[in-house]
Amino acid sequence: MHVSDLPVPAAVREHYRASGIEELYPPQAAAVDAGITEGENVVAAIPTASGKTLIAELAMLTADGPALYAVPLRALAREKYESFAELPGVSVGISTGDFDSPDEELGEADVVVATAEKVDSAIRNGASWVEDLACVVVDEVHLLGRERRGPTLEVTLATLQRRAPGVQIVALSATVDNPEDVASWLDAELVESTWRPVSLRTGVYDGSEVRFDDGSALGVDAEAADPAEERATAVTASLVEGAIDTGGQCLAFVRSRREAESLATRLAEADLAPDGDAAADLADEIRAVDGTATARRLADAAESGIGFHHAGLVNEHRALVESAFRRRELGVICATPTLAAGVNVPARRVVVRDLERYTGEEMSKLPVLEVHQMCGRAGRPHLDPYGEAVLVGDERTADDLWERYVDAGPEAVESQLAAREALRTHVLSVVASGFADSTAGVLDLLDATFFAHQSPDVDLSGLLATVAGELAEMELLDVGDDAGGVASVDATPHRGAGPDAAATASDALAATDLGETVSRQYVRPETGARLIEGIRIIERMADDDVTALTALGVVCATPDMRGTYLGNRERADIYRYASKHAAEFTTAPDEAEDFESWLCAVKLARLVFEWSEGASIEALVDRYRIGPGDVESHVERVVWLLGAGDALAATLDAEVDVFDRVRRRLADSADESPGGDVERQPR
Ligand code: ADP
Incomplete structure (x- = not known):
């Protein structure tokens, strides 16, 4: 099917042609046949890079009213927002920031891009734009199977269908085992395909060579280092260098932040920068963001054409790495698996070095779906003749890897709502x-x-x-x-x-x-209950004992606060700190349900307190051995939870203003960027 046959405005057709889109890809044509431009519900379960964005646009542009595009991650929202904003004659809104405002102004936009949580929150807060929607696109609908996100997504979709009866639902999914379940649930036509614009071969390194599923093999020139772990790294390095030597780019996936950084350092022994000047400029930009040791390591690696990417980086660093890679100024990104679920960074070769990950108690094998998403990043349309994904095993593990990840299909999506x-x-x-x-x-x-x-x-x-x-x-x-x-x-x-x-x-x-406030503030019921308990204790405390630490201690002990861990040496120090400030905290250690979590909450409260007092991110990262990006996300969560605490204090008619006071103090130290991310103001 040709673009000129599409029932969209001429200017949009012209825009597509100018971006190199003439003929629809087969899955896109199948979506049109399934009625995507006629208001039909459609589930499209197709591989990465097979053109899901165009499918979504066709639905949204032909809908009889405003459309919503729901994404799981903020970084993705920004990417989609920018891409839709290029469509001629289309006004686009974005909603990813604070959780508790109705955002009536979004009612003016033709297309609203929002995170699924933001949509859920908008529904709870009675946003009227939700009722006017004619089309809802859900990106990454396979996340229905995730523990926390999944239930939110399914309840949101079920309520949306009630609030906006007849709304067209388009759900975009990775290839999963049971897309027909999702399609029949949504009363949708299913478009299922394994077609990719660039062919992909997947292989396993078996201790001597890489065997691919198309029957080909690739010798790997790596010294037979021991132990197995070092050998896997040597093989990975050789595969990365091989891809770059032949003009390609590479993504290397490892299990942890530390591994991502150490692989980058190891690779930096060779100069892999495609363009030395661009690499030097990038390194300067990275250093300009902040003065942390992480920034220095990232900049040093960038000078050699190497990036690393993980959740411990500040957003700005992550964005710099992604865009430099897309501009081909970096030859490789060493990443944790989160990169595969996120933004669009295709590469010629993908190497998955670690297929197991520590889950807090034990090492567990990565889900097939996750590995397929990493592999699916291989092959840049128009740039690579083919994509190549290599799983690094050895003599012992190769057969199992082959069976599990190459031969077998991905898992089924299963609802988690009954938790x-x-x-x-x-x-x-x-x-x-x-x-x-x-x-x-x-x-x-x-x-x-x-x-x-x-x-x-x-x-x-x-x-x-x-x-x-x-x-x-x-x-x-x-x-x-x-x-x-x-x-x-x-x-x-x-x-x-x-x-x-x-x-x-x-x-x-x-x-x-209280229940209404908890729901509107978008905190979990258990968080609400803890905040209420904290407020009641604060009411009984002597005024002099109620300090910023008091409020921070309460919010940091709620389950909506992302946890942290404690190093062995740190434990005694945090305990001493807690004892010194015992009168300021609402809970004593012997009253805590779990001593370890109590200590972690004290650590977070102390960290955020010191941040509000002007401690540099550099100092905090060093003192608490966390990533710079962790400071950012902890502060952001604390600001949100303090807001919830203040709203609950008002609902209780309690004379407790400490939540509001501390929130203001933090807000003074922070700048809410358009994405809702808290960034440190220069002081
Ligand atoms: P995904 O399925 O991963 O969301 P995208 O929609 O981002 O994939 O598309 C991947 C790339 O393919 C984009 O650069 C897009 O412009 C390009 N593309 C999409 N459809 C076509 C087409 N019919 N012809 C040529 N290029 C296309």
Whole structure:
């Protein structure tokens, strides 16, 4: 199918032609045949780089009203926003920042790009633009299978379909085992394809050579170093250098931040920079961002044409590495697997050195889907004759790697909604935002989720009764007669209850004022309960004891705060600090449920406090052995949670202003950039 046949404005067709798009790729043509331009729901499960963006654009441009493009990550939102903004005659809005504003102004845009969490939050806060949507595109819909993101995504989609009846849903997925499940859930046509614009061969290094799935082999010139780990690194280095020598670029995936940096240092022994001047400029830009040791290491590597990429980097460094790689100023990026799920950085060769990762307790094998996403990055359209992905094994492991990752297909997507924690969050939000006022109503909505579609025989009513009871104990939900009914929550099966199933009084559910605040502030119920407990303790504390540390201690001990770890030597130091400031904290160590988590919360509170007092990121990174990007994300979360604490204090009519005071102090030290990222102001 030719671009000139598309039912989009002439200027858009011209824009496509100017970007080198003449004929539609086969999966794109299949999506048009499936009715993407006629308002049909479509699930497209197709490989990376097979042109999903165009499929989304065709749906959004032909929809009879505003469209929403939902992404899992902020970095992706920015990339999509920039790409849609280039479409002639289309106004684009972006929503990825604070969680709690309705963003009515987004109602003006033709296309809104938002993170899935932001969409969920907009729905909870009653944003009216949601009701006007004609088309919703969900990127990376296979994340339905993720523990936390998945339930949010499915409940959001189920509510969106209620709020905007008849809305066109387009879901874009990586290749998974059961795309038909997702398609039948969404009542969508399925477009499934393994077609790629650049062919991909995948191989395994078996201790002597790489064997590819197309029958070819590649000798690897690596010294037979020992132990196995060093050999894997030597093989990786040789594969990286080989790709660059022949004019390609390479992505090398390893299991941890430290490994990414040490592989980069090792590779920097050879000069791999495609362009020395550009590399020197890039290094200067990297150093200009901040003066941390990480920045110095990254800049030094960049001078040799090498980048590294992981969650410990500040956003600005990550963005610099990605864009320099796309401009071909870096020959290789040594990365943790998060890069594969993120932005568009194709390379000729992908080398996966580590196929296991430490999960906190043990080493576990990477999921097939994740490895396929890394491999799928191989092959740049128009630049590479083919893409090549190599999994580094040895004599012992090669057969297993081959079976698991080359021969076998990816995992199925499975709903995670039945997890109690997820259900608590979503039951509260469904009731608080007025979608349901009874157990029957909640069950009716849950009936429209992916979970119910996948497990039609599971009766959720028992679980719902338990969860409602837990929320009532947290003072977030009124149940039965407390909610205006006459009896306690009804645990009889309600599966299949339709919209006309009358809610009986015993069924009644109502969010308390606290529950409404918790839902609007977009914190988990358990976080809400901890904040409430903290506020009540603060009310009883002597004024002099209530300091910034008090508020920081409360928010850092909530489950919405991303955890940290403690080094052995650090433990005693943090404990001493906690003892010295014992009067300021709301919880004593012997009252804590878990001593280790309590110490971690103290560490985070101290870190953010010192940041607010002017400590440099450099000093904090050094003192607490975390990445510069961790400081950024911890501060950002603390600012959000302090806001929630302040809102709950107001709901409780408590005379506690310390959350607000500390939030303002942090905001003074921080600048909210358009992406909502907190960055350090120059002082
Ligand atoms: P993904 O499926 O990974 O989202 P993209 O939509 O980003 O892939 O497309 C990958 C690249 O292919 C982009 O550079 C895009 O411009 C290009 N592309 C998409 N469709 C076509 C086409 N029909 N003809 C030529 N190039 C195309």
